[in-house]
Structure formats: C-alpha cells, structure tokens
Amino acid sequence: MMSHVMNPDETPKSIFTALKYPNFRRLWISSIISSVSDQVFPICATMVLLGQKSEALAISLLLSLRVIAYLIFSPLGGVFADRLSRMRIIQGGLLLRSLLCFQLFFFGHTPTLLRLSITVFIMGVIEAGTGPAGAAIIPDLVDRDVLQSANALRAVTGRIASISGPGIAVALVALTSPRSGFLFTAVGLLLAPLALRGLKLSFAERGPHSPFRQELTQGYQFVKRTRWMLPVMICIALQTSVLFGAEMVLLPIITTREFGTASVYPMAIMSLSLGSLITAAFASRLRTKYPGRWSFAAWSLIVFLLIALIFPISPIFVIICYFIGGAATEPMGVLWQTAIQKNAPGEIRARVMSFDSMVSSALMPIGVGLAGPMSRLVGENAYMAGASVIFALLCVLILFVPGVSTFSTPK
Structure with missing residues (x-):
C-alpha cells in the first residue's frame, strides 16, 4: 500500500539495483560473510560459559559488554570515519576482530570468563570504531536515488545472517565444540576484507580538520x-x-x-x-x-x-x-x-x-x-x-x- 504514494522525482528501484554498482557489490559480499560470522560468535561464547556452569548473570554481563563498548566509543568512530579513509577503517576492523577470534581458538584451553570478557569488550570497541564508517560509506558507492535499494539489501543481509548464523553455531557445537565457532568467526572475518579487494574508492580530503573535541x-x-x-x-x-x-x-x-x-x-x-x-x-x-x-x-x-x-x-x-x-x-x-x-x-x-x-x-x-x-x-x-x-x-x-x-x- 505504501508504494502507491509516489515521490514524482524518483521511480521504485528493485532491491537488487544497488548490486549493479561494482563497489557496492564488493561491500555487500563482504558484509554477508562478516554478518554471518558475527552471529556465530556470541552463541558459541555463551555455550562455552554454559559448559563451565557459569551463572546467568555472568552470561548476561558478557553479552552486554559489547553493547557497552559500542555506546562509549561510537562517537569516536564517527570522527575517525569522517577524517580517514572509510574503506581502510572497515578493512582494518575486520582483520583486528579476526585476530581476536583466532587467539581464542589457538592459545590456551577453553577461554575463561575473564578472557572472553576482555575479548568481547575489545571487539565492541573495534565495532564502535568501524560501524559508522560502514553506514556512512554507502552514499559514496551508489547514486542518491539508489540509497534506499542499498539500505534495503543491507537489511535483508542482516536478517539472513540472524537466521543462518545461529543455525551454523548450533551445528558447530553439536558436531565439534563451542570453540570451533571462534575459528569459524575468525576465518569469516579474515575472508570478508579480501572480498573488498578491487574496490576502487578514492579518499576525498574532507577539508581542514577542526579541533578533535x-x-x-x-x-x-x-x-x-x-x-x-x-x-x-x-x-x-x-x-x-x-x-x-x-x-x-x-x-x-x-x-x-x-x-x-x-x-x-x-x-x-x-x-x-x-x-x-x-x-x-x-x-x-x-x-x-x-x-x-x-x-x-x-x-x-x-x-x-x-x-x-x-x-x-x-x-x-x-x-x-x-x-x-x-x-x-x-x-x-x-x-x-x-x-x-x-x-x-x-x-x-x-x-x-x-x-x-x-x-x-x-x-x-x-x-x-x-x-x-x-x-x-x-x-x-x-x-x-x-x-x-x-x-x-x-x-x-x-x-x-x-x-x-x-x-x-x-x-
């Protein structure tokens, strides 16, 4: 019903219209990989704590650390995304989070609550630093009248990840162990920036910088x-x-x-x-x-x-x-x-x-x-x-x- 009330200067765009833009297509493929990987991590982390017979409060605090870190540091992420190359910020954030997941899998035995908590908090800080760049870069990749198509496709990608990610996590836990989810996430976050190779986006100088505050x-x-x-x-x-x-x-x-x-x-x-x-x-x-x-x-x-x-x-x-x-x-x-x-x-x-x-x-x-x-x-x-x-x-x-x-x- 909404689509009958038209804006005369724009025509409806298919959800796939944004994929005609090569740069956006690369970003979208990367986001599919990273989004699914991100959905696997918290479930496997929770399973690790359940295996250690941790209390519900400990699990709740662990999962909230990521949100708390994001709330605290996202304003800084916005400043950096407007000062620096947004693409480099996205790539760097994916690689750093991949390294954090690799260390959970390869170093030591099953990670403790403290180690998991520190890792989750740092991942939240990194996401706060890269999230604004990921959202702000879309208008740099597609035309103005295709923005809605691009945002709709990103929303679909997120929802697919929210459905498939938990299923993958449950399968990994059933077939191997919760720790394997850390390896899956690490590999996914490592592959995601590789999908961005070839994305041609020049960094435009955004004028003289004001004082940081x-x-x-x-x-x-x-x-x-x-x-x-x-x-x-x-x-x-x-x-x-x-x-x-x-x-x-x-x-x-x-x-x-x-x-x-x-x-x-x-x-x-x-x-x-x-x-x-x-x-x-x-x-x-x-x-x-x-x-x-x-x-x-x-x-x-x-x-x-x-x-x-x-x-x-x-x-x-x-x-x-x-x-x-x-x-x-x-x-x-x-x-x-x-x-x-x-x-x-x-x-x-x-x-x-x-x-x-x-x-x-x-x-x-x-x-x-x-x-x-x-x-x-x-x-x-x-x-x-x-x-x-x-x-x-x-x-x-x-x-x-x-x-x-x-x-x-x-x-």
Whole structure:
C-alpha cells in the first residue's frame, strides 16, 4: 500500500539495483560473510560459559559488554570515519576482530570468563570504531536515488545472517565444540576484507580538520540544528527501551511457563526475523512523499510483540504476532537510514550516524533492567500493556513535530 504514494522525482528501484554498482557489490559480499560470522560468535561464547556452569548473570554481563563498548566509543568512530579513509577503517576492523577470534581458538584451553570478557569488550570497541564508517560509506558507492535499494539489501543481509548464523553455531557445537565457532568467526572475518579487494574508492580530503573535541560534537550539533532529527532519535530510543526491554526479558519467561517448553522462544525469534526479512526485501520499492508518516505507522505494529505475551493463547498465536512485529520493523529501518544519509553532509555523515546509533541504543539497558522489577511490582500484563500504550502514543505524537512526516526540513 505504501508504494502507491509516489515521490514524482524518483521511480521504485528493485532491491537488487544497488548490486549493479561494482563497489557496492564488493561491500555487500563482504558484509554477508562478516554478518554471518558475527552471529556465530556470541552463541558459541555463551555455550562455552554454559559448559563451565557459569551463572546467568555472568552470561548476561558478557553479552552486554559489547553493547557497552559500542555506546562509549561510537562517537569516536564517527570522527575517525569522517577524517580517514572509510574503506581502510572497515578493512582494518575486520582483520583486528579476526585476530581476536583466532587467539581464542589457538592459545590456551577453553577461554575463561575473564578472557572472553576482555575479548568481547575489545571487539565492541573495534565495532564502535568501524560501524559508522560502514553506514556512512554507502552514499559514496551508489547514486542518491539508489540509497534506499542499498539500505534495503543491507537489511535483508542482516536478517539472513540472524537466521543462518545461529543455525551454523548450533551445528558447530553439536558436531565439534563451542570453540570451533571462534575459528569459524575468525576465518569469516579474515575472508570478508579480501572480498573488498578491487574496490576502487578514492579518499576525498574532507577539508581542514577542526579541533578533535569540536569534531566530536559536530554530529550532535547538526542533528540539533535539523530540528526533526533529534526528536525522532529520542522517540525511537524511548520506544525501543520501553517495548523491547520488556519483550526481551519476558518472552522466554512467559512462553516457557505457559507452554511448558523452551522451544517457542527461538521459534518466535525466527518468526520475527522472517517477518523483517520479507518487508526488508520490499522496502527498496517504497516511494512516498511522507516516509516518516508511513515509517511510524508500520512501526506502531511492533506492539504485537507484547500483545502476544499479554494473550499467550497458543504457540501459533505468539509466532504469528512475532511475524507481524518483525514485518513492522524494516520500513522504519530502511527509510530512516536513507533519510539520514541523504540529509547529512558527506564530511560529517559518519558522526551523525554514530550519534543516531548511540542514542537509539542508550536507553536499552535501562529498559531491560526495569522490566523484571516493574513486572513484579505492577504485574506482567499491566507493565506490558502500559509499555504498549506508551509506544503507540509516541508513534502518534512524534508526527506533530514539523518535518517528521517527510523526514525532511520543511521549506
């Protein structure tokens, strides 16, 4: 339905249109390899700790270290990506993470919690340094009117990795040992930069550098001046914290309790990924004068994730709701990413995108931390109902901010 509201100066592009650009094609192949490898690592690391009979708190802290490192260091990554060659940053980051995984496999016996924690934190720092470059480089590889196609294809790649990666990890653990996942990840991250060989992208000097402290805040200053951008970032941060914080904590608890099996939990996650995959595949063809309005309209349907948990009628009902919730995510993901890439000047694009990434994730630990205590205080259903109402209201209220409906500054 969205595709009927057309922007007259652009025509719909196939999701594969971006692959006609050789440079983007090389980056895409590299991202497939690295994305699948990245999905294998955390599962195998968790399996290692489970084999050591580590407590749930230890596993939770290990997995959160990567996010914490990213939140702390992503602004620095944005500065470096705007100062240096983005391609070299991407290649260097892949190689460094590969070396970290190789050392887990080859040196010593099964890695301890401390060694794993240090490795995961360093990997998070490296990802913070390279992530902004990966997002900001897309407009350097394709034409402006193909950005949406490129972002949609990247979203599809991520969803395929989120489905296939865990399957590969489970197979590796079943056939060999969790440590083999570290070797698989290391080899994948080593091959990924090789796929970038031949990518011809000249490093354009981006003008004289300002003092580092000033450059560190330039992304924020641009977002602040672009008055519709900061409200959207804050809105999404609040929404993801409130809804996904509750969903992440309560999904395994409620489904296991209600259905007497833990199998519904991974099936729901796979259904969510499948829904996201399907809409991401079509997102490249969405052309509308009001991308913000359509994005938040679709985004509002994510409340189906909590509806499934408030009314856990049957496993099938939960799985269907998660499919709908997953399908609701990608219009926002693709259109919002494209809007930032089109509006942010090339010389500060990485800093703007790193600021967006930092803000969108900043409140998630709070949401996850509050879910358990609040559920006990007011009851699970009451807490999830409240979270759903807040999420839906924010989807409506944000549209009253000038520029949000079109993801552009009003003339």
